[in-house]
Amino acid sequence: xxxxxxxxxxxxxxxxxxxxxxxxxxxxxxxxxxxxxxxxxxxxxxxxxxxxxxxxxxxxxxxxxxxxxxxxxxxxxxxxxxxxxxxxxxxxxxxxxxxxxxxxxxxxxxxxxxxxxxxxxxxxxxxxxxxxxxxxxxxxxxxxxxxxxxxxxxxxxxxxxxxxxxxxxxxxxxxxxxxxxxxxxxxx
Numbered sequence: 001x002x003x004x005x006x007x008x009x010x011x012x013x014x015x016x017x018x019x020x021x022x023x024x025x026x027x028x029x030x031x032x033x034x035x036x037x038x039x040x041x042x043x044x045x046x047x048x049x050x051x052x053x054x055x056x057x058x059x060x061x062x063x064x065x066x067x068x069x070x071x072x073x074x075x076x077x078x079x080x081x082x083x084x085x086x087x088x089x090x091x092x093x094x095x096x097x098x099x100x101x102x103x104x105x106x107x108x109x110x111x112x113x114x115x116x117x118x119x120x121x122x123x124x125x126x127x128x129x130x131x132x133x134x135x136x137x138x139x140x141x142x143x144x145x146x147x148x149x150x151x152x153x154x155x156x157x158x159x160x161x162x163x164x165x166x167x168x169x170x171x172x173x174x175x176x177x178x179x180x181x182x183x184x185x186x187x188x
Contacts, residue, residue, distance in 0.1 A: 004100045004188055005076035006032040008063050010085025012106070013049045016041045019082065021105070021174055028178045031078075031185065032070060036062045038085075049084060052091065059092040063099070074098045078185060080131075083108050083140070083167065087119060090130070094122035101188055102130040103181055106167050109141030109149060123152040131158045131184040133177055135165030158184060 007029060009022050017035035026033040038058055040050050049055060059079065067074045079089035080103030087108055093099045110117050130153060136143050143161055150157050160180045162169050169177065 002076075004031055004078045004185060005070050005072040006034060006066055007078045007080070007103070007185070008059070008066055008089070009033055009035050009103075010059060010062075010079075010081030010089055011035075011037065011041070012081070012083035012085055013047060015082065020171060021082065021177065024174050025178060025181060029182060029185065034062065034066045036085075038088075052088065055084070055088045056092045056095065059088050060097050063092070063097060076100055078103055078188070080104055082106050090126060091122050093128060094125035099128055101128050101184070102126065103133075103184065104130060105133050105177065105181075106138060106169070107132050107134060107141065107146070108167075109145055112139035115145060118149060120149045120152060123149065124154065126153045127155040129156045129158070129184075129188060131160070131181065133160045133162065133180055135167060135169050136161040136163055137165060138167045140167050 011017055011019055017037045022035045038055050063074050063077055067077055075098035077099055078101045079093055079099045080086050081089055082105045086104035090102050162173050165173055
């Protein structure tokens with residue numbers, strides 16, 4: 001199988017397409033990267049984010065548009081992003097958006113201090129390779145919680161823990177994240 005044709009990158013709830021890590025990934029990776037904004041950001045609002053169905057529909061629309069621009073099918077794209085953005089990409093893929101793989105940075109397994117409110121209903125429908133890059137002190141999901149819940153994903157999963165980091169890793173970890181993402185993309 002050929003290399004992925006492009007990487008659609010979605011932002012977290014409190015950010016936008018110009019988050020420093022998104023910009024760094026676009027600059028460092030060898031494949032085309034499309035940094036997307038969700039509708040509430042396009043409208044100039046900082047938040048709260050739109051409801052999940054609207055966010056997921058935007059991922060689908062952006063993926064279809066990006067694939068068309070590249071002259072490929074959506075199944076040649078890698079989908080992913082930070083926190084909420086990665087989660088919406090994973091739901092879109094689980095609901096049937098064809099994709100080559102998922103890159104999930106700081107996946108929000110549950111809200112902080114609410115481990116009973118898991119965001120994993122769609123995990124059993126993720127059949128594509130998935131990379132999870134999280135801080136090992138992330139209040140949105142501990143390593144033990146993540147490993148336990150990721151077992152429900154039938155596709156191959158890769159996990160990388162950022163030592164001593166929380167939900168928004170310090171900028172000094174950007175190079176490590178870029179290296180891990182690049183290696184994962186090269187492995188596809």
